[in-house]
Amino acid sequence: MERTSIKYFVNNSLGLDRNISSVGFEEIPPNTSYPTSNHSVGYYFNPDKGRVLKEYQLIYVTDGEGVLETGSGGVFAIKRGMIFVLFPGEWHTYYPNYQTGWSHYWIGFCGSEVDNWMRNEYCSRKSPVFRVGINDEIVSLFRKAINVANEELSLYQQVLGGLVTYLVALMCSIDKNRRVETDDFSSKIDYACVLMRELIDQSVSMQEIAEKSGMGYSLFRKLFKERMHCAPVQYLQNLRIQKAIELLTTTTIPIKEIAYLLNFESPAYFSARFRKQTGRSPVEYRDEFCSK
Template sequence: MERTFIKYFVNNSMGPDKNISSVGFEEIPSGSSYPTLNHSAGYYFNADKGRVLREYQLVYVTNGEGVLETENGGVFSIKRGMIFVLFPGEWHTYYPNYETGWSHYWIGFGGSEVEGWIKRGYCSKETPVFKVGINDEIVSLFRKAIYVANEEQSLYQQVLSGLVVYLVALMCSIDKNRCVGNGDFSSKIDYACVLMRELVEQSVSMQEIAVKSGMGYSLFRKLFKERMLCAPVQYFLSLKIQKAVELLTATTIPVKEIAYQLSFDSPAYFSARFKKQMGKSPVEYREEYSSK
C-alpha cells in the first residue's frame, strides 16, 4: 500500500445516510515530525495541545509504538497490534515514538448503530484501547474501507458504515476473547500476512518476510502452511492477483504496467499467473468486469 492515503468527506452532514467522515493510512518513519501536514482543517492538531473531534475514530497501529492520552482515560502506551477509540467531544492527543515511528489505519464515523455498541459498554472513555494483535482480517477491513472510499461508488457510505459496525464488533470480540499462552506463533503468522498485504506491490522474498516476522524460514513456512493452508509464496502471489483485479476493474492502467507495478518478472508471467487463478486473461477479465 502507498505510504499515505487520506480521504476526508468534506461537507459531510453525518446524517442517517452519511456516517463516515474520514478514512486513511499513514506510515510515519522514525525521526519524523507528527502529525504530518496532509490533513484537512479541523483534523490537523498539535500533539502537545491535543484536540477534540465531533465524531468517533478507530485508530489501528500495525507497526511501531507511541502514546495515547485522553481526558477520561489518562495515558496509554500504544504498541503494534492495538486499536484505540477516540470519542466525540473528548480531548485527546496521540503520537508515535520518535525513535520508532508507526504505521496506522483510521476511520472516522458516527451513527446510531455503532454508537449502540459503545453505549452498551463494549468500550468506554476510560478503557479506549483494544489489544487485537496484527490481525489479517482487521487489516483487510481497513484496506477495503480505503478502496471503497477512494472509488465513491453508489451507496459507498452505507458500505463503509457496515464495515465499521463489523470492525467494532470484531475488535471487541478479539480483545475480550484473546488468549495468552501459545498464541505467539499465531500472531507472528498474522503479522506476516499483514506484511505481505503492505508489500504486495514489491518484490520481496519469503525469507525476508520470515525474518521480519521473527522466525526462521523453515519454521515460518511450516506454521504458515498449517495456518493458511498454502505456502507463503502462493499466498503472496494470490494477494498480487487480488490487487491486479482491483487495478483491472477500477483503472485504465495498461496490463503491462500493472504487471511491472506488482513486480512480476514479465507481463507474460503475470498473464499466465492471472489466468491460472482467475480463469481468464487480464485483458479478458477487464473487458468483462471493468467499471471504467
C-alpha cells in the same frame, strides 16, 4: 500500499444514523515530526496540547509504538497490534515514539445509532485500547474502507457504515477472546500476511518476511502452511492476482503495466499465472467483466 492515503468528507450532512467523516492510512518513519501536514483543517493538532473531536475514531497501529492519553482513561502505552478508540467530546492526545515512528489506519464516524452501541454495548472511555494483534481481516477492512472512500460510488456512506459496524464488533470479540501469550506464533503469521499485503508491489523475499515477523525461515514456512494452507510464496502470488483483478476491472491501466506494478517477472509470466489461477488471460478477463 502507499505510505499515505487519506480521505476526508468535508460536507458530510447526509442525515444518516452512521456517517463516516474520514478514513486513511499513514506511515510515520522514525525521527519524523508528528502529525504530518497531510491532514484537513480541524484534524491537525498539537500533541502537546491535545484536542477534542466531535466524532469517534478508531486508530489501528500496525507497526511501531507510541502513547495515547485521554481525559477519562489516563496514559496508555500503544504497541503494534492495538486499536484505540477516541470518543467525541473528550480531550485526548496521541503520538508515535520519535525513535520508532508508526504505521496506522484510522476511520472517523458519528451518528445517533453509533452513540447507542458505542456507549452501551462495546466500548468504555476508561478502557479505550483493544489488543487485536496484527490481524489480516482487520487490515483488509480498513483497506476496503479506504478503497470505498476514494471511489465514492453510489451509497458509499452506507457501505462504510456497515464496515464500521463489523469492524467494531470484530475488534471487541478478538480483544475479549485473545490469548495473552506474547510469543504467540499465530499473531506472527498474521503479521506476515499483513506485511505481504503492504509490500504487494515490491520485490520482497520470504526470508525477509520471516525475519520481519520474528522467525527463522524454516519455522516460518512450516507454521505458515499449517495456518494458511498454502506456502508463503503462493499466498503472496494469490494477493497479487487478486490485486490484478481489481486493477483490470476498475482501471484502464495497460496489462503490461499491471504486470510490472505487481512485480511479476514479465508480462508473459503474469499472463500465464493469471490464466492458471482464473482460467482466463488478463485480456479475456478484462473484456468479459468490464463489458457487463
